Amino acid sequence: MHGEVVTEIIDKMGIVTQIFGNHPHYMLVMVLIGFIGGTLSGFIGSGGAFFMTPAMMNLGVPGVMAVAANITHKFGKAMMGQKKHGEMGHVDKKLGIILLITALAGIRVAVVVNGWFFEHMGKAGSSLYVSVVFCVTLSIIGVFMLRDALRSRRPGASGPSDRFVKMARKFQIKPLVYFKVANVRISLIVMIVIGFLIGYMAGTIGVGGFIGVPAMIYIFGVPTVVAAGTELFLAMFMGAFGAFNYGVEGYVDLRLTLLLYAGSLVGIFVGAIGTKLVKELYIRMVTALLILLCVVSRALAVPQYLGELKWVSFTQHVASLCELGSKLFLFGSGVTSTAIILYLVFRVHLREQRLFRLYRPEAMPVASIRR
Amino acid sequence: MKRILLLEQKLDESTTAIQYAYRIAKRDGAEVLCLFLIPSSMTTADWIETQERVVGEDIKKAERIGMRIKQRFEDEGIRFSYRAIRFQPTIFMKELEASMPVDLVIAGRLTSPVEVADLGLGSIGDLGVRLNCPVIDAEAMQKSFEPISPRLWRRFILYGIGSALMYFVFFPNIKHLNKFYMGGGILAGLAIMVTVAVHAWVYGSTTECLPKFIRMDKD
Numbered sequence: 044m045h046g047e048v049v050t051e052i053i054d055k056m057g058i059v060t061q062i063f064g065n066h067p068h069y070m071l072v073m074v075l076i077g078f079i080g081g082t083l084s085g086f087i088g089s090g091g092a093f094f095m096t097p098a099m100m101n102l103g104v105p106g107v108m109a110v111a112a113n114i115t116h117k118f119g120k121a122m123m124g125q126k127k128h129g130e131m132g133h134v135d136k137k138l139g140i141i142l143l144i145t146a147l148a149g150i151r152v153a154v155v156v157n158g159w160f161f162e163h164m165g166k167a168g169s170s171l172y173v174s175v176v177f178c179v180t181l182s183i184i185g186v187f188m189l190r191d192a193l194r195s196r197r198p199g200a201s202g203p204s205d206r207f208v209k210m211a212r213k214f215q216i217k218p219l220v221y222f223k224v225a226n227v228r229i230s231l232i233v234m235i236v237i238g239f240l241i242g243y244m245a246g247t248i249g250v251g252g253f254i255g256v257p258a259m260i261y262i263f264g265v266p267t268v269v270a271a272g273t274e275l276f277l278a279m280f281m282g283a284f285g286a287f288n289y290g291v292e293g294y295v296d297l298r299l300t301l302l303l304y305a306g307s308l309v310g311i312f313v314g315a316i317g318t319k320l321v322k323e324l325y326i327r328m329v330t331a332l333l334i335l336l337c338v339v340s341r342a343l344a345v346p347q348y349l350g351e352l353k354w355v356s357f358t359q360h361v362a363s364l365c366e367l368g369s370k371l372f373l374f375g376s377g378v379t380s381t382a383i384i385l386y387l388v389f390r391v392h393l394r395e396q397r398l399f400r401l402y403r404p405e406a407m408p409v410a411s412i413r414r
Numbered sequence: 415m416k417r418i419l420l421l422e423q424k425l426d427e428s429t430t431a432i433q434y435a436y437r438i439a440k441r442d443g444a445e446v447l448c449l450f451l452i453p454s455s456m457t458t459a460d461w462i463e464t465q466e467r468v469v470g471e472d473i474k475k476a477e478r479i480g481m482r483i484k485q486r487f488e489d490e491g492i493r494f495s496y497r498a499i500r501f502q503p504t505i506f507m508k509e510l511e512a513s514m515p516v517d518l519v520i521a522g523r524l525t526s527p528v529e530v531a532d533l534g535l536g537s538i539g540d541l542g543v544r545l546n547c548p549v550i551d552a553e554a555m556q557k558s559f560e561p562i563s564p565r566l567w568r569r570f571i572l573y574g575i576g577s578a579l580m581y582f583v584f585f586p587n588i589k590h591l592n593k594f595y596m597g598g599g600i601l602a603g604l605a606i607m608v609t610v611a612v613h614a615w616v617y618g619s620t621t622e623c624l625p626k627f628i629r630m631d632k633d
Contacts, residue, residue: 056596060589115606119614123622283607290606293598298588300610301581308618312625322543392630398548399555402438402518 055108058166059296062103069102073302077116079377081307085124085314086321086384087256087271087330092117092249093181094333094377095303096173097341101370104299105166106173107157111289112299113249118282119304124311125275133272133318135224138265141231142238142255143280149242150281154288157247161294167351174341174348177248184257185334191261192327225265225273237262245281246288256330267326268318310381317388320395325387329380336376343369419513420448422522423501425475427483431522431552436487438518445493447513448483450476451501451524473498510545519549558629570623576616 063070076098080091092113099109125134161169216232241255255277259270289295318326346365349355357365420435432448439446454469480496487494499509519541542549584591595602595609625631 056589056592115610118607119610119618122611122614123618283611286607286610287603290595290603291598291600293596293602295595295606296592297595297606297609298585298592301585301588301613304610304614304617305581308614308621309624311618312622312631316625316631388630395551395554396558396629398550399558402434402550402555403559 055293056296058103058105058108059298063298066102070302072102073099073299074306076306076377077303077308078306078310079381080303081120081124081310082314082381082384083310083333083377084120084275084307085311086317086388087314087326091120091307092245093177093337094373096249097177097337097344097369097373098377099299100170100173100344101340101373105161106170107161107289108294108296108299110157110173110247110249111285111292111294112296112303114245114282114285114289115295115297116282116300116303116307117245117249117278118286120307120311121275121278121282123308124315125272125279133224133268134276135222135265135269135273136276137220138222138225138229138259138263139273139276139280141220141234142241143277145235145238146242146245146277146281147284149239149244150246150285151242151288153243153246154285154292158292158294164352167348171345171348171352173248174345176244177341178338178345180244180248180254181334182338184254185331185338187261188257188327189331189335192324192331222265225259225263225269227264229263233262241277242281245278246285271318271326313388314384317384320391321384321387329383333376333380336372340369340372340376343372416444417516417518418444418446419510419516419519420446420522421451421519421524422448423451423453423524424522425450425472425479427479429522429552430556431520432483434550434552434555435520436490436492438520439487439492440490444517445495446487447516448480448494448496449509449513450480450496450498451506452476452498453501469500514545516545516547519545519547521549521551523553562627566623566626570620570627573616573619573623577620580613580616 076095080095080098083094084091095116096106096109096113099112100106104112157169157172160172164171216230218231219228220231220234221228237254237258241258244254255274256270259265259273260267265273286295343365346355346357347362347369350357350362418435418439420431422429422431426432435446435448438444450473452469452472454465476498477496480498484494484496497509499505521541595606622631
């Protein structure tokens with residue numbers, strides 16, 4: 044059933060030109076993708092890439108170029124996002140730096156592997172590889188996070204599950220390192236392994252936060268807001284390294300990156316400020332639901348790549364349905380979750396403003412406390 | 415309104431939160447209960463003795479300040495009581511429950527310890543949900559009524575012009591520039607890093623102003 048491996052002579056520069064030439068409105072869609080990704084990123088510390096990478100692929104961008112554009116965009120977005128979280132005291136730089144060192148090694152390995160798939164199996168092969176890794180990894184994370192968020196809604200339960208934290212503490216391999224902002228003690232060996240995996244995922248599917256943030260919360264026991272802020276700090280350097288590596292290989296089309304920025308650098312500040320206003324449980328629930336819907340979306344795109352590689356044959360009708368389903372799940376989930384976040388954030392903001400107007404100083408008696 | 419709960423971490427007699435508590439209590443004839451929250455962390459055994467000494471000194475300072483505030487409030491006919499407690503999860507929650515019911519909570523500048531954040535109280539909003547009453551962040555309220563500074567306007571305009579230049583001059587020529595950027599090599603990699611960093615900084619500095627204009631960002 045396996046057909047020939049299709050080797051394509053790829054004009055990397057022409058791909059995006061062709062996409063925007065055939066569908067000029069995709070440029071606005073890219074801005075919207077960026078806005079959704081930025082809002083999610085600021086709110087949950089991640090979520091930009093797991094939405095933006097497959098969203099770009101749904102527009103016809105090859106997997107490796109979507110990852111390259113996203114990881115390049117991640118650099119600048121994370122730089123501005125962690126600046127905001129840093130002002131709010133959510134960044135543990137020591138934790139971020141240690142994870143970063145091994146993450147960079149992971150990224151380099153991922154760039155080489157990703158590039159191999161693109162050069163030897165073409166656009167379809169690259170997209171298939173990225174999609175499979177995406178689906179397998181994020182479905183595990185999404186199910187776990189959703190179960191945990193639902194558990195937290197029960198009376199008496201609060202905060203993320205500490206089951207893995209307790210397990211990790213039983214296997215604390217020395218040396219142990221203490222992190223002040225996060226207020227946790229972690230095995231250096233465990234951090235090296237997790238850091239490498241974060242980097243490999245970031246380099247493969249452009250997603251680092253959805254490994255890094257849950258790892259920090261559920262394995263290291265870091266509070267959610269500190270995990271979100273620290274992940275953005277980490278993402279800044281990982282993005283820079285990823286941008287450099289993919290740029291050296293010639294996969295970064297700055298049109299994609301600049302269009303993503305147009306939306307994401309608006310959304311990221313709203314999302315970051317939202318972490319101060321909105322209940323922490325909602326953050327985790329939105330994250331988990333969004334991951335799972337994006338996994339469904341990516342899974343529906345796999346048949347298309349199998350067909351292009353001639354490994355499996357589908358009727359045109361089935362292929363069209365899968366493609367439509369993939370787009371619907373992805374954009375539907377992204378738009379819905381962003382709308383939910385914006386609703387939650389603005390509801391709290393407006394309630395706060397109403398409260399302030401009720402108790403504003405000008406409405407008070409002139410006499411004030413005297414020393 | 416009958417009862418106001420004042421949460422204050424800063425050991426000072428005239429914080430914004432105390433000023434507001436006074437004004438609201440005076441207007442509505444309410445009594446004020448103040449909890450001075452003394453941060454303490456017992457994570458490192460080597461430092462326990464030192465931390466205990468520091469916490470003890472802060473508690474005594476809080477009690478002196480509380481006494482002085484109580485005198486001044488009661489001179490104005492306002493009932494005022496206070497307690498100095500360690501800002502640790504179980505103690506904090508126990509004291510909050512013991513303070514209920516209250517009609518309003520006024521919070522000073524609180525740096526919520528991560529332990530309290532793990533109880534799902536990472537923000538003022540969480541506290542309001544848990545206590546089922548309005549919670550005011552005193553400093554946020556003060557900032558929300560300050561006029562927008564000329565410096566913010568200058569920043570928005572300056573970076574806005576820079577952003578416009580990047581999109582409307584740089585972007586239309588990207589196809590030609592891509593011959594260099596997508597040509598591969600170390601120089602291209604470095605150029606991409608520099609370009610996106612500059613663009614993100616300029617454009618991000620513009621968009622950063624937007625939440626401040628609508629008072630969502632009070633920093």
